[in-house]
Amino acid sequence: MEVNEALNFIKENFRFHKSTKQIIYLLYTTDKHKTIIKQLKKDIVHLEVILELVTQNIPNKVKKTLIKYLTEIIPPEELVKKYVFTFTVLNLLDDKILSKFSLEKMIFLTSEKLYFVPKLIYALVKYYSFTELVVYFNKISPLTLLDAFILVFKDKEIEKNNLIPFVLNLLSNNKYNKKNILYSLLFNCTYKSKELDTLFYKLYKPKNLRILSFYKSKNEELIDFLLLEKDPVIFYKSLLRIHANLKKEKVFLIIHQKMNLILQNDPTTLFKKIKVKFNFEEIKYFLENERTKEKILKIIDKSDLHFNEEELNQYYKLIFNNLHFIKSNFAKLMLPLTERKNISILISHFIEQRNFFYLSILYDFLILEEKRNLNLLAIELLLINEEVIYYLHKSINNSLNQDFILKKMVILIRNNLDYKLIKLLNKLKIDNKKEFYFIGKEIIDNLLSINKKFLNEISFFLEKISFFHTKIYDLILENLSSADNETRKRSVLIFTNFNLQTIIPILIKEYTKPNLKLKLSILKLLKKFCVKKETFIFRRIFLNFLIHALSQNDLVFNTNGLKLSKELIQHLQRNELISVLELVFMYIFSSNTLVSQLVIDNITLLSDKLGVEIVYSYLVQGLYHPSKKVYQKYNFIFDILKSIDKETIDQLHLPIIEHYD
Known part of the structure; x- marks a missing residue:
């Protein structure tokens, strides 16, 4: 929050504290902060404003001064609550602040229903003895107390032995949604406590298993209760x-015995951490249930499976019968299918059934599993049917037949460029640069026949190719100077997603050519580029294009220049904005x-960015011009400025403007 923002904040929230403005100016502009503190102490009227301001996003230098001032004063009674809660929010509530007020007063403040009340209780526990506080705790909401004790038990400096029985009693008598967090912190504190064994055996009943499992040193005793x-x-x-503190054999024993119970939850989390061995009979039992x-289908791929050949065939049938449950997890469940004949049967079946969704998933899986030498067989079968290409949603990078697929795509593009095919092209890694260039050339040559909704995807693809083949730029630039208006429009859209750092030098060079259509297309392209954040870096180059366009005695150039300036204004700095204002003003008549x-x-946007005062300075002479036409035009713009910021315009003390013919 800078000085003007701070003044606006005070103006909006504290209308009657006008004298505070001078203090704010001093805070932001002087280094003599001791003088400011002395001045603040003389007049307590600023305290309410400062308590609010210090919690805002203000410069550190100013915040330190305000905090120093606040720590050295005792607030009036009506501002005690605001004062204490301000230090609570700032995490600066310590014994120095608390000592200014009575304990009864602080306990009274805990009755407030505010999110930072637990922090206040935590500070009280930290700086007062527990025996002093415990008599007051029955006045505080138990749930608020429990929130506060989470903070207390995270603080390693606080002595907690006296607190443990009290907190346990609170936990046992109240419904609290953060019990697990507090139990974990509580039992970590009792890990080395003399009360550990006593406390453990006091709770050592099956109904308390959820609590006892936080005791990391007592895991072995809990196995019987788990079973x-x-x-x-x-x-x-x-x-x-x-599980992490038990031997693997014991964990496996518990899992195998309690598998039915585990599957009543979402078992994925557990089996990500523990890889368990399963035989076929166990898997079969759960798959048939x-x-x-x-x-069980969610965890098979995270388990260690051991099947013989007969069991493997049965497993395949079980998986195939449950395809509607499997979806994208299907490929991972094929891990045991290491036999080439099984893969062949599976792929052939999917092609016959035209089930391209599972086919594409399996295909992608096989590409990743090249060590199994199944790639060649899988791809041969996939490419029997050309239509399969359309359904390969995932990348076919590193394919043994990528060149073959690319050559097929060139033919497909000539006939009909499908959206899914473009998406697939975008996911391919460029290995064969020559084939990719031919595909890009076919796309540019057939630009008019392509559906407009594909242009964005095509743009990304062509940019990827241009990294290896700069000739792509020449092909698109030829289209920018085409006699056909639609071709030029589409080429502009294609260039829109290209990297500015790469394309700007090319556009500068092309703009020097004596080609009117090319220049106008470049201006339209620059307008499209203005939505990018990187435009700020290249703004001066954009400004040069703009100056040229607005300096021409040509209506089409001028129109495109004004459209560009309208979009470019958001990226320009003050001195550049003034240059644009001067250029725009030439066209007011x-x-x-x-x-x-x-x-x-343009003038409306510039008024918003520069302030109406600057634009007004360009109007002032025209408002008194003897020509009625000139006066009316200037007065029209003046009315626009007034609608933007009437208060500022009124402060300029303009006389009533009357015009006589």
Whole structure:
């Protein structure tokens, strides 16, 4: 928050503190902060404003001064609450601040329903003895207290032995949605405490398994309780907490015995952490069970499977019968299918059924698994049917037959360029640069026959090719100077997604050529580029194009120049904006309706960026011009400025303007 923002903030929130403006100016503009603090102490009227201002995003130098001033004063009674809560929000509430007020007063403040009240309680626990505080705790909401104790138990400096029984009592008597966090912190504190064993055995009942599983040193004692547990949620969460501290054999024993219970939750999280061995009979049992089949399919690919050849064929049938459950997980479930004949059968079946979704997933999976030497067979089968290419949603990079696929694509592009085909092209890694160039050339030659909705995707593809083949630029630039208007429009859209750093030097060179259509296309392209953030870096180059366009005695050039300036204004700095204003002002008397409207649009934007004072300075002479036509035009613009910022215009103390013929 800079000085003007701070003044506006005060103006909006504290209308009656007008004397504060001088203090704000001093805070931001002077280094003599001791003098400012002395001045603030003389007049307490600023305190309410400063308490609000110090919590805002203000410069550190100013914030430090305000905090120093606040720590050295005692606020009046009516501002005590605001004062304490301000230091709470700033995380600066310490014994120095608390000592200014009575404990009863601080306890009274905890009754407020504000998000930072737990921080206040935490500060009280940190700087007062527990015996002093405990008598007041029954006046505070238990849930607010528990939120505060989370902060207390995270602080390593606070002595917590006296707090443990009190917090346990609170937890056992209240419904609290952050119990797990607090139990975890609580038991980490008791890890080395003398009360650990006493506390553990006090809670050592099956119903308390969800609590006891936080004790990292007592995992072995909990195995029996895990095996007896019947609640799926308690069992699942407890096993997730303790598995890392148990031997693998014991974890596998628990999982195999309690698999039905595990599958009642979402088992994916557990099996990402623990890779368990399963035999075929276990997998078969869960796949044939209607209640468990969907869950077991989520974890098979994360498990260690051992099948013989007969079991493998049965497994394949089970998976195939459950395709409607599998979706994108299908390829991972094919991991055990290491036999070439199984892959061949599967791919052939999908091609016959025209199930291109699973075919594309399996294809992608096989590409990634090149070590299994299944690529060649898979691709040969896939390319039997040319239509399959359209359904390969994922990349076919590193394919053994990429060149063959690219040659097929050139033919397809000539006949009909499909949107899915363009998406596939964009995902391919460029290995064969020559083939990619031919594809790009075919696209540019057939630009008019391509659906407009594909142009954005095509633009990204052509930019990718241009990195290896700069001839692509020449082909598109030829289209920019085409006699056909639609070809020029489409070429401008194609260039829009290209990298500015690469394209700007080319445009500068091309703009020098004596080709009117090319120059106008470049101006339209620059207008499109103005939506990019990088335009700020190249703004001076854009400005040179703009100056040339507005300096020509040609209506089409002028119109395109004004359209460009309208978009470019947002990227320019103050001195550059003034240059644009001077250029735009030359056209205020244009008789062309479109030019006049563009001039008004530009002046409106410039007034917003520069301030109405600057634009007004260009108007002032025209407002007193003897010619009625001149006066009316200037007065029209003056009315626009007034509608933008009437207050500022009124402050210029303009006399009533009357015009006489």
